[in-house]
Amino acid sequence: MADVERHDYDVVVIGAGGAGLRAAIEADARGAKTAIVCKSLLGKAHTVMAEGGIAAALGNVWPEDNWKVHFRDTMRGGKLLNNWRMAQLHAQEAPDRVLELEEWGALFDRTKDGLILQRDFGGHRYARLAHVGDRTGLEMIRTLQDAAVAKGIDVFMECTLRHLLTDGERVTGAMGYWRQSGKLIAFGAKAVVLATGGVGKAWRVTSNSWEYTGDGIAMALEAGADLIDMEMTQFHPTGMVWPPSVRGLLVTEGVRGDGGTLRNKSGDRFMFKYIPAFFRAETADTEKEADAWYEDKKNNRRTPDLLPRDEVARAINSEVKAGRGTEHGGVFLDIATRRSADYIKRRLPSMYHQFKELADVDITKQQMEIGPTLHYIMGGIRVDPDTEAATVPGLYAAGEVAAGMHGANRLGGNSLSDLLVFGRRAGEAAAEYSKRARAPTVDDAQVSAYAQRMEAPFEKGGDENPYKIHSELQDTMQELVGIIRRRDELEEALARLERFRARAARASVTGSRVYNPGWHLALDLENLIGVSEAVTRSALIREESRGGHTRDDFPKTDPEWGTKNVVTRKRDGRLNITTEPIPKVPAELSALLGEDKPTGDAATGARTPVAAGDD
């Protein structure tokens, strides 16, 4: 039997971002012996990078705001594909979760009355995002990290888990390796919570870090769990485009929330041309009204600069395709002419710093050049809305790795709140389950087989550079499974993915087991390719355009498709893609949403943008 370090816990939480930390704190509080495992050092997860804020209907700035409005915004922003129950729980519980952070020491920016200040963001009817300048995620992760450390929860840092252990019926633990030493490690666990985040590193232009290789999604799939909505990927409209070294880095939506506007190369505020019918009633159609809305929300409608992200990203894509983009293939984001330098530096300090240091642009004087960047995946592991239980017993998922909450498109600020609401619920349910569950029996044969798989790259002496395969994969997903999709391109992507898989099996690894990123990447490739395949196959099946999924060959939003989830399962080593009806919204909640459904054509950039805007 291979040399494998062993540990046993009631609950193992994989991931130390907002979702994982919140889950672990809850599981620990409920008496479960809990471990947190993460790939990076503690405090470095994606959550630390979140900028703009956390959405919660606290009603501190607009007393008119409440969970029902938040629920409505979330569902409509998600093009009604959301799991209604998750959207409801999220809207109802987010305020308590934010206040709880304050209880643990977080310091949000304040209103004049000393309460938590809230800012405007895309798709939110009222200023709703609690924030700390533009470094909200840092405040959140540090608060949770300190709380977890104070409780003495065991943390395994720089430890990558690669496989879930199962006994044919349920999850019995997880297994992987220490990045620092390269030694293997296995956990026996009554319950496992996946909080590993997304898969952005499959694309070339992304705001995501090396960690986002889809590990949790791949592990769950392998263990037999269902995925849903994998075609729903979010391209954030504003990533940096120049210089090449920073391409994809996020520019927070807070820039537009705080008054910034999008312009094409002629200086036109083009978003007014792209207001879809579904949002027309609530969106300003003149510049005057849009600008007045920041101050007076009662008598004016929201600026189209703050339409949901999918709409804005498609609009930018269309402008660029029509030749109205900037020199480097983006559009302009201007706050310099609209707000004072002092205001910009106070509200958006890290954006100011980021552009100044990395692009030699002073955003208090110059326009920013921006374009869409792959940011988030709405799809992921299918969970029970109340307990976050996956479809395999003993397995739970929360945060970006889970699906349902955001439907076809996530609103800005709704992720951080999602992490807290569902992280807590997952931790609670996992702890309760672990009290009922019998002790797991870890199958030594399974451990040995996985050990062999992880060690294989050292033994095989392959001839393929893993970095090169990864880079080509990123180009493929960017070009063929990008913001606008088409049958023939998706099919081509599948063919290429097969070739990448064959090459990844021959990845060469040099050097020792100690902190060897080449080896780590060689192992990550399997996840990246597997999850990319799930995205591509799901995208092929959904023959319509909705939210984060736009088909050039099916530009219409089809009400029929609006009732279906695309479900991915792995059976006998192959992906099996089907559709299933989404749970029906109960009448009392349905009344909050309005009668209309998203219909019409999405702007794919193929037609003239003005007509294409008629969604």
Next chain:
Amino acid sequence: MPDTQVWVWRGDASGGDFMPYRVEADEGMVVLDVVHRIQAEKAPDLAVRWNCKAGKCGSCSAEVNGHPKLMCMTRMNEFAPDEHITISPVKTFPVIKDLVTDVSFNYEKAKTIPPFKPKPRDPDGKRRMYQEDVERVQEFHKCIECFLCQDVCHVIRDHEENKESFSGPRFFVRLAALEMHPLDANERIDLIRAKHGLGFCNITKCCTEVCPEDIHITDNAIIPLKERVVSAHYDPIAWALRRMRGKKDEFAPPEPKPPSA
């Protein structure tokens, strides 16, 4: 684009040396991009930490030409075209491999800090704090835990033996954040002196100079903390005043004796 050459320290706990690497340069490149390109093209096992690539996570700390820096925020065009550029791991912490060091010291110290403990709420159940009151502490909360201040602090940089009794500037920032938090009611003053070694700091300000978040570590965190320790221990008048102002009465340390009666 022309090529660029850098010398990267390669090795592990048993030793190592600078190795030259030449890669293609791109416009706007930062040091971390160069390291990544070396990884992808020449040295796939080259160990380096990073996450955000935007100065937000504090993972990519290293010494560039001997200066503590975030590699992702250090532009290649800061260097003259023919400059000899070296990239090495931070010196204060033991090397694991190449640019990666064992920073567990910091995570162990973090465990010894008494956590935040909130005062009771306002009568209506809300918590009120005003922007001007939180701003001072928000400065400390900007810390991204890059540990560059720890790297540069002479008390531990060349003195392994001091690590036991000195937590370093990062944790003075953390302690200051807790102590000055408008809602905090926990007590740490005794501990700051006894356990975290504030007295070792002789205010050289080196930590402040390298902080990528521009936190005024010495002026705003360390000096006020030193004042609090002094007033709590040697100055009965300041002590009494503090009690009257009412910040943390219940949890105060035992009444100190005046230095000489």
